[in-house]
Amino acid sequence: MKQESVLVCGTGIAGLACALGLSRAGLSVALLGPRRIPPVRVADDYHPRVYAISGASHSLLDRLGAWRLMDARRITPVEAMEIHGDADGLLDLSAWQDARETLAWIVESGEIERALQQAVQVMGIAWHEDQFVSLESSAHGVRVTTAQGQRFHPALLVGADGARSPVRVAAGIRHDYTPYGDMGVVAHLDIEWPHQNRACQWFTGDSVFALLPMPDTADGPQASLVWSMPEDRAREWLAMDADAQQAYLASHALSITGARLGRLRLRTRPQGFPLTLERSAMVAPGVALVGDAAHRVHPLAGQGLNLGLGDVQDLIQILGAREPHHGPGDARVLARYRRRRAEPVLAMGLVTHGLHRLFGAQCAPLAWARNQGMQVADRLPFLKRQLIRAAAGDN
Ligand SMILES: Cc1cc2nc3c(=O)[nH]c(=O)nc-3n(C[C@H](O)[C@H](O)[C@H](O)COP(=O)(O)OP(=O)(O)OC[C@H]3O[C@@H](n4cnc5c(N)ncnc54)[C@H](O)[C@@H]3O)c2cc1C
Known part of the structure; x- marks a missing residue:
């Protein structure tokens, strides 16, 4: 590998986008990490993870040729x-109120990865299917050893190696970690009434129940559920058999949503992800972090990956303009790079953490104030x- 080059460790969405963008900016780039080709999903079979992609992430993926x-x-x-809200609070945000057509796009994780992998192949970016193990700093960069x-x-x-980032650990980059004690449980659902391209979210006090619009299937309209709830309850639900899982959803969803989208029926088995608030110093000599390796936020605003793609966009711009x-x-x-990312990362952490705490607080005056505020x-x-504009990722 040449001296004047970048090694991107991690081959998830942030790593693939970063390698592509830096390569398009004229740098010599290689990828290090597993090559997992997402299975092609056809017709009504959808990848279990979907993301709300903001306008800024949409533009980046478009510029990279992946969209x-x-x-x-x-x-x-x-x-x-x-x-x-958890009482009568309601905030209704429509794209037309800001003279735009779309607030975000719901896209399967596997589709984004597949498209980025194709674009990486077209650009001829070297991909070492191996695992990062250790690094040493040297006068001209870093020395990396693989498994x-x-x-x-x-x-x-570039460490794009996810929340547990071995690169971050090896580089000794400061990292703060706060577990929420909650899990984000995701599943696709059949819904009774058309979603009309609306995303709906309910704060229930101890959980956040979100339904994201998805393409209709042969069985009718579909939505993707992201339900952030206390970890013990999530684990209990995940451990049930399919019929009990459906009964659990039906019994809770009706009271939470007031049948806003009618009856809800599980299409896929729920999957849970522990939720944490994480922040890091983002750089060390010869090392920069992007994506979940650098930070994690609560998914209630659907912004974690968007924040990671913001890192990628800024790193491409700063390296390209050096x-x-x-x-x-x-x-x-x-x-x-660290200075450029400090404000957006802090702001997103504060907003998501603040909302989580505001809606989690049980005290009556706060409950009144948050619903009145809405x-x-x-x-x-x-x-x-x-x-x-904030929901669409403009600021
Ligand atoms: C319930 C839930 C819902 C969410 N919804 C949204 C949403 O709607 N919108 C949104 O923007 N974000 C959302 N997020 C956040 C989003 O899931 C993450 O921010 C995103 O997946 C992080 O991508 P990444 O590429 O940084 O990391 P990862 O996807 O974790 O990728 C890390 C990569 O590094 C590789 N790796 C690990 N160790 C090594 C090693 N030693 N050597 C080489 N490679 C290695 C892994 O194999 C993997 O390929 C949500 C999160 C949760 C939990």
Whole structure:
């Protein structure tokens, strides 16, 4: 591997997008990580994970040539969002209120990965199917050793290796970790009434129940559930057999949603993910982190991956615009990256954590205030436009 080069460790969405973007910016890039080709899903079989992709992430994926490689029939534009408080609070955000057509797009994780993998192949980016094990810093970058004993000497190592990031650990990058004690449980559902491209979310006090619009199936309209709930209850639900899981959903969903979308029926088995708030210092000599390796936020705003793609966009821009005498791993260049990401990462952490705490608080005056606050916000067009822009990932 050449000296003036970047090694991207991690081959999830953040790593693939980062390698593509840096390669398109003219850097010599290689990928290190497993090559898992997502199975092609056809007709009514959908990948179990879906993401709400913001306008900024949509633009990045488009510039990287990945958006057009995805099957448009499997992507659902979100045109409106309704957020219900735990009493009578309701915030109704529609794209037209800010003169736009779409707030976000619901896309399968496997579709994004498949499209990015194809684009990586088209760009001819080297892909080492191996695992990062350790690193040593040197005067001209870092020395990386892999599980199969390969050695690399990149000027910059990008850690896109997920929440447990071995790169972050090996580089000694400071990292704060707060478990929520909650799990995010996801599943696809048959719903009784058409969703009309609306995402709906209910704060129930100790859980957040979200339904994201998905393409109709032969059985009728479909939505994807993201239900953040206390971990013990989630584990209990996940351990049940299929009939008991359905009965559990039916008994809770009716009271939470007030039958907003009619009866809900599980199409897929629920899967749970422990939820954490995590933040890191993002860089070390010759190392930069992107995606979940750098931070994690509560999924109630559906912004974790969008935040990671924001890292990728900023890293591409900063490395592409660096002075010719600065290498990609230069400390001044990496400091610019850290400074650029500090505010958006902090802001997203504060917003998601703040909402989680505000709606989790049991005290009566707070419960009154949060629902009143939603009613007031719903009647203020200026504030609503700001909220729409935030929900769409513009700021
Ligand atoms: C319930 C839930 C719902 C969510 N919904 C949304 C949403 O709607 N919108 C949104 O924007 N975000 C959402 N998120 C967040 C989103 O899931 C993550 O932010 C995103 O998946 C992180 O992607 P990543 O590429 O950074 O990490 P990962 O997907 O974890 O990828 C890490 C990669 O690194 C590789 N790796 C690990 N160790 C090594 C090693 N030693 N050597 C080489 N490679 C290695 C792994 O194999 C993997 O390929 C949600 C999260 C949860 C829990």
